[in-house]
Structure formats: C-alpha cells, structure tokens
Amino acid sequence: MKKSMIHIFVILLITAPLVSQAQMTAKEVMNNMKDAYKEQMEGVKDMTKKTDQGVKYQKWEQKSGETTYKLRNEQKVSGQTQISVYDGKYYWTKNTYSNEVTKKEMDINPMVFFNYLESMDLKYAGTENVNGKNCHALKVENADLNKMVNPTTGEKMIPAKTKGMQEATVDATFFIDGADWVMVKSIYDIKDIRMQNKTRNAKTVMINDDFRTVKGVIIPYHTEFTMEMDMSAEEKKKAKEARKSMKKMKEKMKDMPPEKRKMMKEYMPQMKKAQSILMTGQMEKEFNVKEVKINTGIPDKLFDGSQL
Numbered sequence: 001m002k003k004s005m006i007h008i009f010v011i012l013l014i015t016a017p018l019v020s021q022a023q024m025t026a027k028e029v030m031n032n033m034k035d036a037y038k039e040q041m042e043g044v045k046d047m048t049k050k051t052d053q054g055v056k057y058q059k060w061e062q063k064s065g066e067t068t069y070k071l072r073n074e075q076k077v078s079g080q081t082q083i084s085v086y087d088g089k090y091y092w093t094k095n096t097y098s099n100e101v102t103k104k105e106m107d108i109n110p111m112v113f114f115n116y117l118e119s120m121d122l123k124y125a126g127t128e129n130v131n132g133k134n135c136h137a138l139k140v141e142n143a144d145l146n147k148m149v150n151p152t153t154g155e156k157m158i159p160a161k162t163k164g165m166q167e168a169t170v171d172a173t174f175f176i177d178g179a180d181w182v183m184v185k186s187i188y189d190i191k192d193i194r195m196q197n198k199t200r201n202a203k204t205v206m207i208n209d210d211f212r213t214v215k216g217v218i219i220p221y222h223t224e225f226t227m228e229m230d231m232s233a234e235e236k237k238k239a240k241e242a243r244k245s246m247k248k249m250k251e252k253m254k255d256m257p258p259e260k261r262k263m264m265k266e267y268m269p270q271m272k273k274a275q276s277i278l279m280t281g282q283m284e285k286e287f288n289v290k291e292v293k294i295n296t297g298i299p300d301k302l303f304d305g306s307q308l
Contacts, residue, residue, distance in 0.1 A: 044060065135177055187203070
C-alpha cells in the first residue's frame, strides 16, 4: 500500500507541470508577453539600434499621462539608403528616385501588435522547442492579411490598397518563449494572393535568436526571414532574368548623364513592376544587430519628416 502511494505521488509530481502547461490559455500567454514588455521598457526613453542593414531610432515621449512613439528607419536597399519617419502622427517616406516626400496619418507603436493579437481569435496550440527555447504556440486561422501588423513597430505588414491583397487571408502561428516571454518564431501561411492573373499561396517564416539583454531590454541580435511563393518553372526563369536585368540597369544609371538619368527615372514604375516578379519565388534575408544604445538623448529633428 505504501509503495502504491509513493508511485502515485511520483506520477503526480511528473504530470503536474504538464497539466499546468495544458491549462495555459492564449490570453494568459499574451498577458505574460505584454507585461514582460512593459516591465522591460519602463524607464526607456529612446533606443538606437544599428544593424548590418542600417539604423533604427525609436523614441517614447510622456506627456499628460500619454505616450507618444516616434520612429526613424534608415535602411540600405539595392545600394541606396531609404529613410522613413514616424513623428507620432504621420508616417513620412521619400522616393529615392524622384525625391518626392509623402506622408499619411498612421498609428504606429510596438504596443499596437499586442493589442492586435488580443483582438484576434487566437488558440493555444501547446508547446514546441525552438532553438533550445521551450515556447508556447498560439494559432489563428483565416485572419485578414491586410490587418496584420509588424511585431516590432506595430505598423501594418501590407500597405493599404496593395493590389492583389484584398482577398488574402493568413493562418499564423506565433511561438513565445515561456521563460522571457519574447517572440522567438512566427509562421504565416498566406492564401489567395492575386498576382500576375493567378491566385497563389505563400509562406513566410521569421526566426529570432541570439537574444541579449541591454539595460534590462531583451533584444534578438539575429533575425532570419524566409519567403516562398507558388510559381511555375517558367515564372522562376523569368524572375531570374528580371533580377539580372534590374541589377544591370541600376549599375548603368550611376554613370549616365543627368538628362538620360532623368529619363530613366520616368521608367522606374515599369521597372518596379518587373521587380515585383521577384516576389513570386523564394527570398531569404537575415538581419544582424551590431550595437544597441538606450537613453542617449536622440534629438527631435531626426523625427521631422518634413526634413527628409
């Protein structure tokens, strides 16, 4: 009898964590994630993050009990630096070819991502080991792709009125580290994208690793992003040819006389259309953080979009 009681006690000890894990809800995971983020960001007024792709400036201003978030992103794309600015109300961008500056009213803030996830019909999908971290998986099906937001900034992942994306939906899975409550991995299975007169499916995967703590803030120093979209062998061939053509054209433009360069810029919309073919195949990107600085006193002029 005593042996049986001991065996029962041992079984209870082993299964207790499993029962507790099974009882975890999507809401509890989200609350833990949001609370951990708020705790880390307490006292953070600004952050400068330098990567191998460029530099991102973030600033949080407290006024009358409300927080205003500002963002400046300088990123190298095809050898040129693209700059975008969010001043707390307007999102400013500059066309690197025409030098035209545009702005539109937006609500960008890292907290928007948490609020958006809370509004979704997320389901708890158990645990999974991702790069040595025991993660909680949260899933959602048939979500509107056009409403999906960036986990880092809270801005929409797909620009408004993007052609071919109106009917697109996504099945998404998010993997949250159960120790530090940070996003380790996200998978987006995108359905019904209309591109080149075809309805296609695509899959994107983002993995964060090499997490480091800077002044109490946990930051992934390495991020991998992969994308794969349905395409035929003929389309793959065309994509490869278009990629080569675009590269040659950009190289030639550097040495063109000003007048001819101006004429070539007028053809950029058509060139961009050709470039969109590249998005019908596979794409791999990785971002490596080189340096993070917190509370250095970033000047407000960096967030003045009218000065782009």
